[in-house]
Amino acid sequence: MEKPEVAIFIHIRDQDTMKNLITSFLIATLTIFLSLSFAGKLFAQSEVLDQYIYVCNQGSASVAVINAATHEIVETVDLQEFGFSANAKPHHTVAESDGSFWYVTLIGENRVLKFNRQNELVDEAVLEVPGLLAMHPKEDYLYVGRSMSAVNPPQSFGIVDRSDMNVLEEIDLFFTRPHALTTTPDGDWTFVGSLSENQILSINPAEEESNLTSLPGNNHVFVNFAVTPDGNTMIATGQITGQLLFFDISDPLNPELTGELLVGSQPWHPVFSPDGEYLYFGNKQDNSIAVVNMESKMLEETIEGEGLAQPHGSALSKDGKYLFISNNNLNGSYNPEGIDDIQNLRGTVVVINTETRSIEKVIEVGKNATGIGTNAY
Structure with missing residues (x-):
């Protein structure tokens, strides 16, 4: 039991x-x-x-890093601390879509630098007088143009492998003084424009297809291009004519000019809203911001106000609510303290609410704030 x-x-x-x-x-x-x-x-x-806005202080050899949500400078990257000269001239920036790395061109050092999210220098590429940057959305390609300040730059643009910063190729162009640079949203096509001639090169590097488009009339001096999110339309800003040019690029090999719009004096770097309904850019000589309705292809509003002093670069927050405009301020248009020596004036970044179209903040950065960039989309 x-x-x-x-x-x-x-x-x-x-x-x-x-x-x-x-x-x-x-x-x-x-x-x-x-x-x-x-x-x-x-x-x-x-x-x-974690979205940051990177602002080139071309006259201070530094890059200001602004938190896109708080509109505060979180760090100023001093390039001299990395061994570069006071004449490094950082000009343009762009970042990976996830913000893991960002890139900046140094005109004075013939370098393209790669930084990580913590603003640590991790690699670099050597290219003569690098200017604007554009990123391939699918492949590890970084397209590098030439500086506007260069008198006789190479007639080519560079392709850099973003993973190891090796220069893969420098593609020859058929015109002098290349500057404007953009890619289509699918990354298949790249467009490069000339400062000295009304010419645009369409190129598909993977398929080795290219074509040169020439426009009649007075030289526009193409500052930069931008492509709508749907990839069907490209716009160009003309520094000398003060015009915005609309191109149908449904056939990318043969861009077709479909319209011209007088916008202001010296329209500069354009950026599209995430939905493609609006285009924003600064009119450098007018100290103003243009808002273009892409459906009507008309100038809907011109924004003026404190801090707008030779507007240069444009960038948007991911949600499209805030527009960040960098300003050279070399002519003393913004001088709240009444400084006599304008050589000591700082550049600015003006934060604009795109819903109210009002200036919400003026952020003082370094001297001669030029190119501005953020996460690529």
Whole structure:
């Protein structure tokens, strides 16, 4: 009679053990799930806060890093601390879509630098007088143009492998003083424009297709291009004519000029709203910002106000709510302290609410704020 009792006791004990194991397993699983959920929320929040606007201070050999959400400078990257000269002349920036790395051209050092999210220099490429940058959205290609300030730059643009910053190729062009540079959203086509001639090169490097388009009339001096999110329209800003040019690029090999719009004196670097409904850019000589309705192809509004002093570069927050405009301020248009020596004036970044179209903040950065960039889309 004792053996069955022992057997029953052991059986009951095993059930309790099993219950404890199941309970422990459920608690551990729930803990892991909650931890992952919490980590996921933190990650999602950090993604919102991690968009940075990179501003070239061409006269200060530095880059200001602005938090796109708080509109505060979080760091100023002093290029002299990395061994570059006071005449490094940082000109243009762009960042990876996830913000993991960002790139800047140095006109004075013939370099394109690669920094990580923590603003640590990780690599560089050597290219003569590099200017504007454009990124391939799918491949690790970084397209590098030539500086406007260069009197006789190479008649080519560079292709750099972003992963190791090797210069893969310098593609010859058929015109002098290349400057304007952009790519289509699918990355298949790149467009390069001339400062000295009304000429645009369409090129598909992968397929080795290219074509040169020439426009009649007076030289526009193409400052830069931008392509709509749907990839069907490209616009160009003309420094001398003060015009915005519209091109149908449904056939990228043969851009077709479909319209011209007088916008202001010296329209500069354009940027599209995420939905492609609006185009924004600065009129450098007018100290103003143009807002163009892309459906009507008309100038809908001109924004003026404090801090707009030779507007140069344009960048948007991911949600399109805030427009960031860099300003050279070399002529002293913005001088709140009444400084006599305008050589000591700082450049600015003007933050504009795109919904109200009002200036919300003026951020003082370094001297001669030029190119401005953020996460590529």
